[in-house]
Amino acid sequence: MKRMALTAAAAAVLLAGCAAGGQTSISPASESAGGSAAAMEAETARPVPSASPKARAYDEESGNSGVDRRITSDVKVTQQDRQIVYTGSMTVRAQDVPRAADQAKAIVTGAGGHVSKEDSSSADQQEARATLEFKIPPARYQDVLTALGRDLGKRLSMSQGTQDVTMEVADVDSRLKSAEGALASLRTLLGKATKIGEVLQVEREIQNREAELESLQARQKELSSQVSMATLTLQLVGPVATVLPPDDEPPGFLGGLASGWRALLDFLKLTVTVIGAVLPWMIIVLPVVALLIWLVRRGRTRSQVVTVAATEEVSP
Numbered sequence: 001m002k003r004m005a006l007t008a009a010a011a012a013v014l015l016a017g018c019a020a021g022g023q024t025s026i027s028p029a030s031e032s033a034g035g036s037a038a039a040m041e042a043e044t045a046r047p048v049p050s051a052s053p054k055a056r057a058y059d060e061e062s063g064n065s066g067v068d069r070r071i072t073s074d075v076k077v078t079q080q081d082r083q084i085v086y087t088g089s090m091t092v093r094a095q096d097v098p099r100a101a102d103q104a105k106a107i108v109t110g111a112g113g114h115v116s117k118e119d120s121s122s123a124d125q126q127e128a129r130a131t132l133e134f135k136i137p138p139a140r141y142q143d144v145l146t147a148l149g150r151d152l153g154k155r156l157s158m159s160q161g162t163q164d165v166t167m168e169v170a171d172v173d174s175r176l177k178s179a180e181g182a183l184a185s186l187r188t189l190l191g192k193a194t195k196i197g198e199v200l201q202v203e204r205e206i207q208n209r210e211a212e213l214e215s216l217q218a219r220q221k222e223l224s225s226q227v228s229m230a231t232l233t234l235q236l237v238g239p240v241a242t243v244l245p246p247d248d249e250p251p252g253f254l255g256g257l258a259s260g261w262r263a264l265l266d267f268l269k270l271t272v273t274v275i276g277a278v279l280p281w282m283i284i285v286l287p288v289v290a291l292l293i294w295l296v297r298r299g300r301t302r303s304q305v306v307t308v309a310a311t312e313e314v315s316p
Contacts, residue, residue: 083169083223086141086230089161091243094153097128097236104132104234107147111140113229130239135229148234156243169223176216183209 003164061096094100105115136144149155186209189204237243242262 036057080230081166082164083166083227084138085163085165085226086138086160087163087232088141088145088158088230089233089235090145090148090158091156091235091237092149092152092154093156093239093241093243094236095239096125097130097238100152100236101130101132104134104148104236107135108134108144108150110234111144112137113140113144116231127241129235129241130236132234132236134232134234136232137228138151138230141230141232144232148232152236156237165223165227169220169227172216172220172223176213176220178217179209179213183213 092100101118103122108115113134113136115132116135118131120130121128134144145158145160147156183206186202186206190199190206193199193202235243
């Protein structure tokens with residue numbers, strides 16, 4: 001009986017230990033881990049805004065994720081207006097140079113431009129020349145070029161050029177603002193200066209800043225005028241005037257020979273012109289001069305005869 005009682009007691013102890021070992025305890029760490037996992041599942045299950053078909057196709061082709069696409073889509077690109085300076089030159093052979101010059105002025109002023117410089121020579125109608133410099137709005141620049149080359153006569157040459165001064169304009173504007181700000185600060189500092197040395201030093205610096213500011217303002221004005229108006233130099237020549245562009249002149253010995261030949265022709269032309277101008281006067285003056293010379297010689301001959309006669313009378 002005692003052995004059976006001991007066996008039953010041992011069995012009861014074993015059952016109690018198994019029951020205790022079978023219970024599981026949940027720690028706070030496991031609870032937080034479970035909560036984090038649930039949160040991650042909820043975040044994963046949250047619907048993502050759908051992209052457009054073009055954006056999805058681009059992501060699939062380039063391998064970019066939707067996050068990268070959303071980041072780059074927020075970037076805005078602004079286009080800066082370019083500041084362009086237009087320049088050109090044209091040579092036209094016209095039958096009547098003064099009339100062609102007046103017609104060119106009418107074309108340019110009709111397009112909103114004006115004449116900035118004019119130099120003309122009309123000594124001979126066949127070899128007359130005129131050089132005009134026009135300022136033309138850029139929007140009408142090409143139309144004016146076409147009209148001048150078509151209506152004035154035969155266009156001999158034309159050249160055009162452009163210069164982008166966008167960066168220079170931006171640099172001048174930035175330096176101008178900085179100079180204005182520095183000048184305002186110096187003037188404020190001048191009002192607070194109490195010593196003579198400080199006042200003189202600040203005034204000297206203000207003068208330097210004012211000179212720099214005036215230079216920048218002049219440069220800004222020049223750039224603004226160049227951008228706002230295109231510059232065209234028009235050269236008009238008569239029917240027989242010689243035109244030799246600078247680029248076509250041969251260098252070296254041949255160039256010097258050509259220049260010397262042209263100078264000789266100009267000298268001969270000038271000489272002939274002077275002779276032609278003096279010849280009518282010579283027709284009138286030469287007979288008078290010849291008559292005076294004859295009278296003077298006749299007077300000298302008579303005086304010599306009288307002298308000889310007087311000498312012969314005195315000799316006996």
